[in-house]
Amino acid sequence: MSFALLNPNVMDQRNFHPESLMMTHGYKPELSEGAIKCPIFQTSTFVFKSAEEGKSFFQVAYGKREKEPNEELGLIYSRLNNPDLQILEERLCLWDQAEECAVFESGMSAISTVMLEFLRPGDVLLYSKPVYGGTDHFINKVLPQYGINGIGFTSSQSLEEITEMVKSKGAEDKVKMVFVETPANPTNTLFDLEVCRMVADQHSRNEDKVIVCVDNTYMGPLWQHPLAHGADLVVYSATKYIGGHSDLIAGAVLGNVSLMKRVRTLRTFLGNMTGPWTGWLLMRSLETLKVRMTKQAENAEKVAGFLQNHPKVEKVYYLGNLMPGDPQYAVFKKQMTSAGAMLSFDIVGGEKEAFSFLNNLKLIKLAVSLGSTESLVEHPATMTHSDVSEEDRNLLGISEKLVRISIGVEHYSDIIWDIEQALAIDI
Template sequence: MPPTFRPLPAAFVSTPLTSSSGWTRGMPPPTPRIVLSFSCHTYLGSRLDRSSLGVVRATPTLFTSRKPKLSYNNFLLKASAAPTEGNSLLRDNFTPSTSLNWEEATVREYVAALAENGHPLVTQVNGENQSLSDDWLEKKTRSKRESFLQDSGSTTKAVHGGEQKRQGKKARAILDAIAMPIVQSSTFTFRSSSDCIAYNQGQYDSFEYGRYGNPTTRAAEEKIMLLEEAEDALVSSSGMNSVTTMLLALLSPNDCLVTTRDCYRRTRQFLQTILPRMNIQTIVVDPADTASVEAALKQGAKLFFSEMPTNPLIRVIDAENIVRLCHRYGTICCIDSTFATAYNLKPLCLGADLVLHSGTKYLGGHNDLMCGVLAGKKELLEKIRSLHGILGGVVDPHSSYLLLRGMKTLSLRMRAHNENAALLAQVLSQHPKVSKVHYPSLSSHPDYHVAKTHFKNGFGGVLSFELRGEPFGMDTFAAGIRFVDALSIPHIGPSLGGVESLVEQVCIMGYFDQPQKVRRELGISNGLIRFSCGIEDKSDLVNDVLQALEAV
């Protein structure tokens, strides 16, 4: 008596996040693993026609005709290897040696059964899915659709006409376009069930649904992989989405991570308010305190995460030594290189496991898109990509196109950003109304020597400086406002990395609701100014800053 499928009560039916082999929708499927445990029989006669695709039945079919129809209703899956009296019309008895628990059976087992019995749509050769000729299938699908549309109604023609005809001039033009086309599609279709099966087995190289990937976005990821010398890359909807998805994917309850005191305020907020709910501990150290980093790693910290340079005080960690320590203690190392970009620093080449960017900034470069970037080891990116497909922080194809366009001029822009910031830092360091300048090109910077060994072309376009006066006095606060408002070139805004210069008084823009005791601990004084140099002429920027300082 063959087993039958018995659905569980509704209250107990659920879709697991992963299969027994670890695959999750949105991840690259694993290498096919065929497990057969039932007897398969096929009818005498020609192979099943392509139109016979239907539902595979797991129970016997009663024979009522000497010439049964060639359909899946006649394709029997039996638990017993022994033929019965009713199957004298059958041949090719197949009896696998192992047993199968039907409650554990997946579609993969059904596909294996069809392939084992030589189904023309799904033929297994050396463990790989060999679909029928792509050219043949393309022509058949195309001619069938075109013939149908000729006789269809106006509404059907309006929906399907032209767009699904993807051969000839249009196909060549897409391939020959110098700019990557914007593939503005949320769903990607299959020409046949065979292609869909092959996709799920990792043997049909395409996309399925926009949350799991898009051709324009993948082109941007592949460009990032080349720039960062990474095994894989993932572009998401924002820098913060990249940060939070990475942390949630790689950390578990009771884990510990290490980070630096000076970091982007929203990252700090996530570490301080969200991760503790998951019982994940964060150890905060000074960017230059490598000894404290090692002490935390010895305690079993799962992840080290730091910006380089940091925001907004432009500190620089000793990445080489920290990476070496992370390797020694088995800790994942992720460096946020937003301020530096691959033009100035390649953390992966120093041995880091992951590099992160707010692509909104220098990679995009024009203040017209939002996206986040992760690149690094493939095994880590697969974990992050899996959760990314669940959380849904997807970048839209048009933003991916803008990211592609922006990265084409990254080196040209970064050269100008570096030069403008270095010159402005030098001028400000000698001005009587400025008490301190935070930029690694200056020998007075606390991380000057470490920065010189790590950065190859420059230190990025962001610097910060403090106006002279009582750090937390009202007079200094008012002086900061007068300086910012007296500037002519930079816009007042919270971002950075675009071709236009941006300026902010940090305590107003980012710490408006934070008490003085918190800002004092973080080094956010009333007169702290963050200046993101654009690519304007150096002399214009310097002259504008000098005239604005006269108002202080």
């Protein structure tokens, strides 16, 4: 929906880059006392000019009529729309070239809302492995309580192998969604989105289209654009790179108008949209998103190079290390514009050695989450992915010796110094 604060003509002046529009798009200062930044609209409800106007707004809000051409809809209630959220959603659409966006209270509320909207009892969800531990829990522990079952597939499985696996489980006519997290948390494993689209199309029936939903959190809105590679919906934990300062929790879903209408409707009645203060903070963060992420990626490349040659490091999981001839390299070159700022590595030894490393860091903070200005480190097997089945952890390389680092914007030499001194301590 549009409203008076939106400025539809801003794109007519020039085809500006998204980072140039993050300060202005969708906002008219003259409608807010000339404030250079959008104010925080800390209000639950909005005043109608007349009863007729209120009736008209609600007719569209509840789908009783379609919006007329050039009709500007006003504000009703902050559970339905709020200027801070509306402008934020308009700006987020620019990066992924999406038709619509909806923001949520958290990444998990975005993911769970999408799954609850497009899946019903008896349906099957095809999902990539590994995924974030919270997503894995929702798929394997929560959805089965509603008669919805998940079937996981790995990056090593071909289109034919995935198809045969689904057939062997008698689920050919039950698949309704393909959920993909790529790069995968915490191993940076890549999935070919065009193959995922083909899997979905194979199981689509007439107008009953199987939805492809991609969790793009690891790449943020800057380095990968899944909608351009066949995805129907993109989800983010906006807590991560979009927020980028470890001071908020939020999520986002993007896609075309018809699918997003369904997502927005369920969001309205679940009531899990984010509030105006968080929306304002996210708008602030979008202004520096490209600068932050670019610096983080530059730092990550240097850190990965240091780890690659360290005698106490067995293996480094970093996209920049992929080489031609590796199927993962082909996916990387096709789908991404950067190796990103996330890396993991196996320490020589096991949990004892990993914990010693974590406990002796001085600059890098031991905390879950990622994408923030400060570098963060965690132990996936006992933290973010501790609820993933032991079988899957073993299969996917989420071992006791694996450590995950989210590289921040500190000086790269200081990050490397901290890693070096922590690895040097003998136990």
